Amino acid sequence: MAKPVILTVDDDPGVSRAVARDLRRRYAERYRVVRAESGPVALDALRELKLRGEDTAIMLADHRMPEMNGVEFLERAMDLYPYARRVLLTAYADTDAAIRAINVVDLDHYMLKPWNPPEEKFYPVIDAQLKAWKHTERWAPEELRVVGHRWSARSYEIRDFLARNQVPYTFLLDTAPEAAELVAAAGSPELPIVVTADGTCLSAPTDAQVAAAVGLTTAPAADFYDLIVVGGGPAGLGAAVYGASEGLRTVLIEQHASGGQAGQSSRIENYLGFPDGVSGAQLADRARRQAEKFGAELITTGQVTGLEEAGGARVVHRADGGTIAAHAVILATGVDYRRLAAKGVDEFTGRGVYYGAAMAETPECKGEEVYIVGGANSAGQSAVNLARIAEKVHILIRAEGLQRSMSHYLIEQIAGIPNIEVHPLTTVIAGGGTDRLESLRLCDPEGERTVDAHYLFVFIGAEPRTDWLDGVVERDDRGYVLTGPDLIDAGRLPEGVPRQPYHLETSLPGVFAAGDVRAESMKRVASAVGDGAMAVALVHRYLEQS
Known part of the structure; x- marks a missing residue:
């Protein structure tokens, strides 16, 4: 060698x-x-x-x-x-x-x-x-190959999973000669396939199988911890760093990839300490390495399905049937993008329609006219990034302008980029195509029109996805978790608890919420990290009095 x-x-x-x-x-x-x-x-x-x-x-x-x-x-x-x-x-x-x-x-x-x-x-x-x-974990891009159809939703999901977890790979279209040889050598398995460095072929693998193949941790090392953090966005990573650094045996469980929605941002320019900006992937990678340096365990593809109280322990149920227990739990599951309610759009998800930045697809937008739905910072950051390679970027918003939902610095940037056009009072009412997205039907003050479109990126607000907490902790009518003062204001204090909940504590003592999943939280990276750090401090207070 x-x-x-x-x-x-x-x-x-x-x-x-x-x-x-x-x-x-x-x-x-x-x-x-x-x-x-x-x-x-x-x-x-x-x-x-x-x-x-x-x-x-x-x-x-x-x-x-x-x-x-x-x-x-x-x-x-x-x-x-x-x-x-x-x-x-x-x-x-x-x-x-x-x-x-x-x-x-x-x-x-x-x-x-x-x-x-x-x-x-x-x-x-x-x-x-x-x-x-x-001591840096690294993979050679040529060691991992993904073979699939260009417009296969599952092929996209695997590539997106690898990209978000910063695992280099080579994607081969099933029509390429090298791909045909790999498929034949593997016995013509179902596509997509993932071929590892040692020649192992995974046919139509799950995310957990892909994660295990590339060396990501998919199962906890123990049954009991001091602290379980559910969710690996900025709040969860912040909690893992502070929890582990302060001596708590900490495990973080993330369903997809470190960084959450923030991890998909092409450039975050208003985060303290980074005057020239930092990509969400870089920030997430730094935080992940920092958490692991202090001894936190990070579990990938770990879907959590339930939470219960068992005496002094808090037990988390996983989708694979296993459980983990701890003295305390921090809920940092963030939010998911809402689905676009437009006729025919859903069937093209992963085949031209993407929720979030979709890093795996960004290079394919070269020379294309790209459409973005949404007017918040994530949409603006994506537009600025795509404008570097796309022929033109169209931002579609329901409002009359970007001022109410986007930071001033991003609005100024967008105004100065000639190939970005903002379309106010415009909605998507339908999508069309065969194997992939080919057109969009738009509605604006002048009426309806159809445009050719191969790429649509959607950033239209978010939902907390907390149904699995139903009956366990109190939530507001939108599903966000109520904590501390909000529980008091809503008159939904837990019965039989001799004290009022701490600031970020839920209605179940010893369970805290941090970041976007918390009701009335600020939807910013810095505040989410602060929530994670504060939640750990309150966990210490809870443990001292338990």
Whole structure:
């Protein structure tokens, strides 16, 4: 097996040779050092390494380079080697740029030049980055292949599941020669199929089977915990981080993928500490790794179907028939997008109609006219992202404008993007097509009209999906969980409890709600994370008095 690569790029030949010399002196036995003197040349080298199946451990780039500076190079290199550690080499005068790059390219470290002696200022940094790289879970894109029909809803669901869990894969249309060979070798199984690195073929697999095949955890390691967190969105991840970091044996159960709806956002630009924005996937991945670092267990494809009180324990029932118990539970299940009530649209779900950002489908929108239904931030973020590759993006809203439902910064961005058009007072009344979505019937103040459309992304509000809690905890008439003061105001305090509920506590003592599922919560990422942290503090208070 080829040695992993350490890549260094600097336009100054003397500095480039010096960096490579110092690297080879210490790491040549275990790593191959590759140097380049410009960003484009370095990208060509990375593409060649990728084609040969070689891995890259660290990329070191000088900030001040012509044609392409270090930040621009690292941003483009992320697409080729997302798990490689990224280090920016900078002069003292460029430290502000380096700090900004932490948000732009998820920079792992920046180093000031010069670094003599390397034993004190250079090697310790590289050692730490190599150690972090070795402990990063990573999959080679060529190791996992998905074969299916282009307009199969289940093929889309599998690709979306892999994309949201940040598992690289190669999708092969069933008509491709390589796909035909794989299908024949597997005995012509039912499509879609997932082929793993060791040649195992999964035919029409469930999400749980796919998760197990790619190494995601699908079952808890124990029967009893201090804290169970149900839901892996910002609130759930926040609760898992704070719970585990404060010594609680914590397990998080997520049905789909870490990040929830926020994890599908192409760019979140109003989250504290990220002035240049951060993708929802990056934020979710960081939070997931942080929770696991503190010892939290994260269960994927874990559908929860029930909750009950059993003495001092709180028992969670899972769809597979198993149960887990804990001293306390935090409900952070978030919300799901409402379905679009338009004739014929449902039959094209996963075949041109998508709820949420649908990251797996975004690249396919190149050169297309794309339609988005919804006027809140998630719709705006998706529009801005799609406008980079689509020929035109149409935003359809019922209201007269975006001002009531979308943040001001997004409205300004959209106004400045020429290929985004907002259609006020417009609704979708029908969808048409054969194997895929081909047209939409729209209604606006001028009447009805039919437009050609292959892609429709829907962001039309949300529902909490809390039917499984019926009769267990108090909810409002929309299904959101009532907690603390809201229980008191509604006159729905639990009987036989000698104290009033804590601020985020439900009508069942020891069970708390955080994030979007909680009645009257702020529907923002920052407030959801705050809810998760506050809920853990209240769990401690509950445990101390139990």
